[in-house]
Amino acid sequence: MKDPFEEIKKISSEMNRLVRESMSPMVQFDTRINEIRNILSEPTRVFRRLALNLPDYIKDPEKRDSLTKDIINYVSSKGWTFSEIIPFRVLIDPELLKLNADDLDSFFLELYAEGVYEGVKEHTIDKISIKHKPLLEEVFFNIDHEKYKIAIPSLILIIEGEISEITENNAMGWNLVNDWRLRLEQNDMREVDEFLYAKTLALTNFLSEHLFTSNKFWYERKPFVNRNWVMHGRDDSELWTVTEVYKLINFLETIVEIKQKLRLRSIIISS
Known part of the structure; x- marks a missing residue:
């Protein structure tokens, strides 16, 4: 591109x-x-x-914003959510809308190899909940040594824990993520920060429809790794992929950024 x-x-x-x-x-x-x-x-x-x-879709703020939202929604639906560590040029590249899921996987894995991984690693370890920090450090240690499969259950555990902190909710799994998604429609995040809202909504949509979706253990396995199947020992770890590991890391980075921005906003409003 x-x-x-x-x-x-x-x-x-x-x-x-x-x-x-x-x-x-x-x-x-x-x-x-x-x-x-x-x-x-x-x-x-x-x-x-x-x-x-520059093309008109970048010069014109309305066209640029509309394109950015389309990219966030389309790319996130394929399992790649957005945070500020992802280069801005990605958010205004209309060519991404022409890529299929496999091509997007290759594109983002290349971004991670070019330096995004190190930025995400540093940021998440620094900003993650203190109770998850030792585990996350071991996750990255194993990834750095090309031991990927052990990262899958650990990242799912951390992701669910971080979401529970954002929502202040004791629900689990799909119910937790769905509650977060429903709350987005009830608060004023869209008016305060429309792009944070778009990133968050796209993230919760993918999580609720894939990672946290309900899938009975006697049903056929879904293409993307599933929280219930992994955490209850029903999944086949031979099927876990490196791409899924990086998508989970990317989810976590997006979640951590959302948590930090919401906390900052809360401090500003209360001060």
Whole structure:
């Protein structure tokens, strides 16, 4: 997919190179300063060109917002929810709407390999409930050592625990997630932060329809890993995939971000 901000990415890469080289005593100081000055002047020229060449769906706020919501809903329905760690360019790329589920899996796994994983790892460990932190650290330790299957039940446990903190609800499984979804329609989140609302609604829809959905143990196994089947020992762990692990990590990152924003909003309102 064509990235309209490719030039900016190249500039960032060049800046990183200059910083690394600046540590070398072999490079003359005045040479480094001139190179850095030239690089710093380039973003302005690039942004001007981008402003002229940006498509209408990005220039027009209403079209851009509508596109972003469509992307959030479509991509989340395939199991990839959004947080601020996901690059903004993803939220305004209409090409995503043309990708099928397998292509989206490949796209997001590549994003994670390019650096999103490290950002999510750092953020979730830092912001997760203290009672889940030791377990989450072991989850990432195992993932870093390519031991993925042990992460599935642990991540489901943590996800459910974090949702219960957001909702302050003692319900379990599907009932917990469905209660969260119903509450979204009753509060004013949409008016306060429409994109947080869109991310949250898309997340709860996928969780209630897939991860937490009811599926009797004598029914056929569903394509996506199921909370009840895993936690009650009915699922076949041979069928658990690396992609599902990263989707669960991604869910958790979205949930943690939502929790943090809701807490901040509560502090602001009460102060």
